[in-house]
Amino acid sequence: MIKVDLISDTATRPSAAMLAAMAAAPTGDEQLNEDPTVLALLGRSADLLGQEAAVFLPTGTMCNQISLLVHCRPGDEIVAGFNTHIHGSEGAGAAALAGALIYPVPTATGIFTAADVAAAARPLRQRSPRTRVVAIEQTTNRGGGRVWPLEMLQAVSAEARKRGFAVHMDGARLMNAVIASGVPAADYGRLCDSVWLDFTKGLACPVGAVLAGSKDFIAEAWFWKHRLGGAMRQAGVLAAAALHALDNHVERLAEDHVNARLFGSLATMVPGVAIDPPEVETNIVFLDVTGTGLAAIAINEALKRRGVRLNVEGPHRLRAVTHRDVTRAGIEEAGASLAAVVAELAGQPQPLR
Numbered sequence: 001m002i003k004v005d006l007i008s009d010t011a012t013r014p015s016a017a018m019l020a021a022m023a024a025a026p027t028g029d030e031q032l033n034e035d036p037t038v039l040a041l042l043g044r045s046a047d048l049l050g051q052e053a054a055v056f057l058p059t060g061t062m063c064n065q066i067s068l069l070v071h072c073r074p075g076d077e078i079v080a081g082f083n084t085h086i087h088g089s090e091g092a093g094a095a096a097l098a099g100a101l102i103y104p105v106p107t108a109t110g111i112f113t114a115a116d117v118a119a120a121a122r123p124l125r126q127r128s129p130r131t132r133v134v135a136i137e138q139t140t141n142r143g144g145g146r147v148w149p150l151e152m153l154q155a156v157s158a159e160a161r162k163r164g165f166a167v168h169m170d171g172a173r174l175m176n177a178v179i180a181s182g183v184p185a186a187d188y189g190r191l192c193d194s195v196w197l198d199f200t201k202g203l204a205c206p207v208g209a210v211l212a213g214s215k216d217f218i219a220e221a222w223f224w225k226h227r228l229g230g231a232m233r234q235a236g237v238l239a240a241a242a243l244h245a246l247d248n249h250v251e252r253l254a255e256d257h258v259n260a261r262l263f264g265s266l267a268t269m270v271p272g273v274a275i276d277p278p279e280v281e282t283n284i285v286f287l288d289v290t291g292t293g294l295a296a297i298a299i300n301e302a303l304k305r306r307g308v309r310l311n312v313e314g315p316h317r318l319r320a321v322t323h324r325d326v327t328r329a330g331i332e333e334a335g336a337s338l339a340a341v342v343a344e345l346a347g348q349p350q351p352l353r
């Protein structure tokens with residue numbers, strides 16, 4: 001049985017208080033805009049994100065895909081970091097649904113500059129693709145949970161808007177960035193034309209995400225929501241979980257960040273294990289286990305037998321994500337298990353690779 005699940009912050013279970021809030025929620029037909037709890041969530045989310053309006057969606061992936069569908073016509077181009085969710089983890093939806101291509105900016109951190117946007121922008125000539133959107137991820141998941149500094153986002157947004165490109169923010173972990181930086185979500189959100197927030201990551205809800213933008217943008221998003229089959233009915237039960245999370249699970253993200261730093265420091269005490277990036281900014285820690293001579297998958301399998309699970313991200317790379325259902329004691333246990341597993345496996349002959 002997995003006791004300390006660091007595979008992702010999606011591993012959280014709804015708390016008893018959250019389930020009670022869900023059970024007590026007044027509901028109506030979401031598709032008809034008649035669910036009072038959903039409407040309350042949308043008003044609050046639009047304000048939080050510095051936008052005019054919002055729409056409730058089942059997943060963050062759908063928020064990304066609908067945004068691209070609204071911003072792009074077939075053949076248009078999206079500027080996005082190489083190792084982003086939009087580029088690598090959405091079934092090539094940008095190509096298959098919006099018909100758009102992605103210009104992947106080669107950035108290990110997931111963060112890029114206004115100069116990168118200028119370099120990626122296609123020349124305005126008949127045969128060039130039309131650059132339409134600049135997509136950024138806050139925080140950067142595979143970039144190591146890093147926070148886009150406000151000034152860098154301001155510069156990228158200004159460069160994009162000067163050229164007539166829309167700015168889209170994948171805010172799966174936006175509230176982690178808010179807690180880590182002290183910058184209000186609306187200050188990031190106002191620099192964007194579409195921005196969304198996931199409730200199923202650190203905010204610890206079972207389902208749901210909110211996409212925000214101008215009134216016109218959201219009206220178009222509703223069209224695509226229907227076309228993709230994403231309208232809902234008594235979704236107030238889900239919105240109630242999200243409202244509960246906004247009230248109770250935002251400030252506590254600081255605890256996840258402390259736990260992630262602790263796990264990072266325990267991991268670096270294990271011979272042959274390094275963390276990359278070396279600084280833990282939010283709730284994500286990447287381990288580089290090259291120095292152990294062991295395969296990441298072998299380490300993870302041995303950890304699982306001890307009730308600890310990370311995510312394998314490459315032959316020598318593992319990711320740990322802290323969340324509400326992992327305590328400080330759990331992190332200490334995970335650190336001790338990692339040390340034990342590496343010592344144990346290092347003493348055994350390894351298969352040739």
Ligand SMILES: *Cc1c(COP(=O)(O)O)cnc(C)c1O
Pocket residue numbers: 058059060061062085086137139141170172173198200209
């Ligand atoms: C999880 C994640 C998504 C997708 O969100 P879902 O709600 O799982 O569809 C998108 N972007 C990033 C950066 C993520 O971490």
